[in-house]
Amino acid sequence: MSGAWEVALAELQARLPAGRLLAGDGDALEPYGLDESDLGCFPPGAVVRAENEEDVRIVLEVASRHRVPVVPVGARSGKSGGSLAIQGGIALSTERMNRILEVSGEDLVARVEPGVILATLQAEVEKHGLFYPPDPNSLETCTIGGNVAENAGGPRALKYGVTREYVLGLRAVLPTGEVIRTGHRSIKGVAGYDLTALLVGSEGTLAIVTEVMVKLLPRPRHVATALVAFADVDAAARAVSRVLAQGVIPRCLELMDDVSLAAIARTSPGRFPAGAGALLLVETDGNDEEQVFDEIVRVADLVAADARGEVLVARDEAQRREIWEVRRYLSVNLKAIHPLKLSEDVAVPRSKIPEMVARAKAIGAGLGLAVATYGHAGDGNLHCNVLFDTAAERPRVDQAVAAILRAAVELGGTITGEHGVGLAKRDFLELEQGKELVALQRRLKAVFDPLGILNPGKIFPPA
């Protein structure tokens, strides 16, 4: 370790209140070197568990002075390696900044610290009859700070939009230690550049968020859930288009392809009609129970022409849970067939869903690999899972992933619909956006972080 590092650590030790700094203890640091990607373990040199904005400010000020990398860390549930300390330095965790500061039913607004777990916020606002829609799969563990960093989505994004649509304002500390406040408590506002939107999805490379003001909705009082089988993905995709073209926007429209279905069938044999090669999980919601039920029946009618067998509509909460278990245990079931998988999260224009699924399958087949595709069909956000059995297959898997990302871009889509670029996809950003646009973004990064100390090596390919 360099002299600057030792001095920086000593300064942090002196300036931070007791209990904030973790250093020197490898066992304590190691968990901070992992996230939900499979990119390996990159333990930081030290961890600071900030308890307030002042702690964050001190860390960034000291790190700036000594040119030490700082990596913001939340629940470490990210899938693209965004919180890995690939250049060492300080992992700045906001997990202890977990207070819900305010829930206002009058203004339909909540103010929270970044370490609040998403499910905790949702439960709290629901007590007030309110609703915070974004629902990434990790909602029981992920934090709002991470959601803001990644612009998290989830199934309900189809009807309700992603995190960016709900963030009204932020407090954040720049890498220089300067505190900024963006946005406003009003729903509308166009003064100056939209720095709030620029920070949302910036993957912890521009600033460390210390407070988030989100917009809330009244909670829809009723939800209806249905499961529909189809002969193949094409038929399911046709059904999705027909539903949306009729102006019915369900709160989710989740697709599972034949490989996914085969995995599910292992634990639920005989559950789906013979010849089924795709599933759609549909939910509608609203305040009038009858209307919500009418709407799901309308969806069932619209998809009937393409469906295989009966549309299964949940009659009660137990049946709803049962339907969702099909989706929830999908990952586990896939691993029972192939112990390893690499999950991509491309997004394509809606009309390209069948072609994207077919291309992913063909890419896998060409390399001797099975690919299971499932995801948020309503908005074209597909999780293509490349399945494999041993680490030795990894080079082929990486080839498949690269080809899948290329296909998504060729179809007018993106390499990442909701997981972020992080470390995992930084070498593919130019493929989607071109060298010039990436260069422009590097220059924007330098405005916020002139010394390049904040989450270095992320998003952009190594120069």
Next chain:
Amino acid sequence: MSGAWEVALAELQARLPAGRLLAGDGDALEPYGLDESDLGCFPPGAVVRAENEEDVRIVLEVASRHRVPVVPVGARSGKSGGSLAIQGGIALSTERMNRILEVSGEDLVARVEPGVILATLQAEVEKHGLFYPPDPNSLETCTIGGNVAENAGGPRALKYGVTREYVLGLRAVLPTGEVIRTGHRSIKGVAGYDLTALLVGSEGTLAIVTEVMVKLLPRPRHVATALVAFADVDAAARAVSRVLAQGVIPRCLELMDDVSLAAIARTSPGRFPAGAGALLLVETDGNDEEQVFDEIVRVADLVAADARGEVLVARDEAQRREIWEVRRYLSVNLKAIHPLKLSEDVAVPRSKIPEMVARAKAIGAGLGLAVATYGHAGDGNLHCNVLFDTAAERPRVDQAVAAILRAAVELGGTITGEHGVGLAKRDFLELEQGKELVALQRRLKAVFDPLGILNPGKIFPPA
């Protein structure tokens, strides 16, 4: 005129196809010196009416080389002076780039050039059974390019959101002449920084947009409209809160205060119940006629406790038009009482609507001026109109405006909910955002526009 200017003009004359450049003819240039603000006439030194992206590129390249200001111009319907050539130079008009390039019902996407008039786009997508929600009052004349520059809203923003929520991607030319493409055709996508959101609302100071890809929705097939009178703004604001708290999100909730009502009463005497001091115009929409009607009845029930007299629900298109005329002729009716008015567009948290209206009135009263407030109550975006009779009153009017903007910021809101900062409010930006945040934005501007040639003097206070 400087030598550089003459050389730049000569180069433009040589490089642009015939008919693009207007110079030397004061009468032809003068209309390009005006917009819908009352800030005066600032004719540019020359106008280029671009017909394609290459024209735009040439202008910016030449202007960069000779350090000549370039001001992007659309329909000149802006209210904050954003398109005024306050430092002379070239007005770059995109009014002739007015082709609708594509409407895709399959992907729910349209691609258009910036000069397309909003109403034209809306009519075109409606032919396909589709819907583009943003609806600023100027929709018959304003262009999509201007809507993107200002992040335009309108009454329907309550349910459907503002322009930013509909822009999926952009093509644009940087002041350096470099062409960039942001975003993607897929609904979702989180690769890199959200440059699309950064450009939307940047008021023509970062880049000139040459193509816009917007998200569309299926067109709601039915609309119901109602007009409700209240004793005062407090009662109307209570009604707004009660409606929203019940999870009913109408597509608009427009408020008019007592001064507005008095103006309307001049041309529609006896129309409103005695003692009425505020009006709400409510609309619900959807695909099921019965549901839409049920919803407006539900709204009527919810507001009944606070309302004065009967809720007037339109039974047919003629009655709908009649109700909207109340709102549409408001501005004309106000001018019949006081020939001059200055219209602000603050936005405040919903709970602060009564206080904002009361403060605006008190500020006016203290200066001997009437203030009429109306606007989009559902999202707290209020148009406070300071009314006056002669230009001699202007200093007092400016004092009133400054106090109104300060009040909005004090109440947790913003100086501009949808009109933009432009020239009109540049001296108030720091009041809302502080010196540091404004300095940060100047540095971001310099990344896009290192020479400071694009729309100079806008948004930021003079240094």
